[in-house]
Amino acid sequence: MPKEWSDPRAVYKKVSPDARAMNRPARSWFARFCRLLPLPATLLLGGCHWALLDPKGPIGVAERSIILTAGGLMLLVVVPVIVLAVVIPWRYRASNTRAKYEPEWSHSNKIEAVMWSIPIVIVSILAVICWRTSHELDPFRPIPSQQKPVHIEAVAMDWKWLFIYPDQHIATVNEVALPVGVPVVFHITSATVMNSFFIPRLGSQIYAMANMQTADNLVASAAGTYRGISANFSGGGFSGMTFKVKALSAADYKRWLAKVGSSARTLDARQYLALDRPSSDVPVTYFSHVNPDLFAQILMGKLSAGRALSMAATTLTSGGETGPLRRD
Numbered sequence: 001m002p003k004e005w006s007d008p009r010a011v012y013k014k015v016s017p018d019a020r021a022m023n024r025p026a027r028s029w030f031a032r033f034c035r036l037l038p039l040p041a042t043l044l045l046g047g048c049h050w051a052l053l054d055p056k057g058p059i060g061v062a063e064r065s066i067i068l069t070a071g072g073l074m075l076l077v078v079v080p081v082i083v084l085a086v087v088i089p090w091r092y093r094a095s096n097t098r099a100k101y102e103p104e105w106s107h108s109n110k111i112e113a114v115m116w117s118i119p120i121v122i123v124s125i126l127a128v129i130c131w132r133t134s135h136e137l138d139p140f141r142p143i144p145s146q147q148k149p150v151h152i153e154a155v156a157m158d159w160k161w162l163f164i165y166p167d168q169h170i171a172t173v174n175e176v177a178l179p180v181g182v183p184v185v186f187h188i189t190s191a192t193v194m195n196s197f198f199i200p201r202l203g204s205q206i207y208a209m210a211n212m213q214t215a216d217n218l219v220a221s222a223a224g225t226y227r228g229i230s231a232n233f234s235g236g237g238f239s240g241m242t243f244k245v246k247a248l249s250a251a252d253y254k255r256w257l258a259k260v261g262s263s264a265r266t267l268d269a270r271q272y273l274a275l276d277r278p279s280s281d282v283p284v285t286y287f288s289h290v291n292p293d294l295f296a297q298i299l300m301g302k303l304s305a306g307r308a309l310s311m312a313a314t315t316l317t318s319g320g321e322t323g324p325l326r327r328d
Helices: 008-014 017-036 039-047 058-091 109-136 250-261 269-275 294-299 305-312
Strands: 150-157 160-165 170-173 175-179 184-190 195-199 203-208 214-218 224-230 242-248 285-287
Touching: 058 109, 058 203, 150 175, 150 195, 150 203, 150 294, 160 175, 160 242, 170 175, 170 250, 175 250, 184 195, 184 203, 184 294, 195 214, 203 214, 242 250, 250 285, 269 294
Parallel strands: 150 184, 175 242
Antiparallel strands: 150 160, 160 170, 170 285, 184 214, 195 203, 195 224, 224 242
């Protein structure tokens, strides 16, 4: 038998260089393409905002600490598993004659101890952290401060946010201002389906539900303009249900209150019913005077466009006859 028949490398050498060249570029181009394929996916990260990891308030800072602590503890399990998933197949591959071959092996007390003790320790630490922070970061818990808190009533609507300042008798749509360093108490409800009130840079997402009142205590530690969202899907205009959060100095906050107070618009029951109609991408709107009982009436369900229309069919006219109530 010719020597080259028993040596595949010799056969390969006798293959025409042109034939080898025809296959090599195709394989090389495809391999490079596969290696570079994941890179365009990193461009998607350009649209990400790391709001939760860049908080501007003590509540957000505490929540970031929980996220990083929990992630670090879980990496104690994830990283070794990923490393062993590579090391074990490589060490015990068929060509490695130095690896110890034990086909009858089935149990190891040491491995069992490690596999059980590490998760138990991690879960125990996470349980303690969750228990403590669930009480310390309760959205209903007032933030200790020598400053008098600002009270703001927030109403989730289709698809916009109404903010009422009961002490100043003003209101805004899709914009809220906070004084830096002063605790703010949000009294939250919904005039429609369940929503979720969330200012990622400040922390503490909480749900807004019709005929129910929740609360969220926050404080901004740095001036700036932040983004507030509804984190719960609520219909067709949900994507535009965002609002501006302005953290202002004491002087700028007073000027902002004066600006809103100089608006020519007022918010009474009639204007509220017009505002209650579903609408999306609503521009920022100011109201210089608000009915003091407006939030209480919304909370009890006495004010809504749907309720007004249903009651209109049985409303008594001034003549004592039953007939529909016309709305302009």
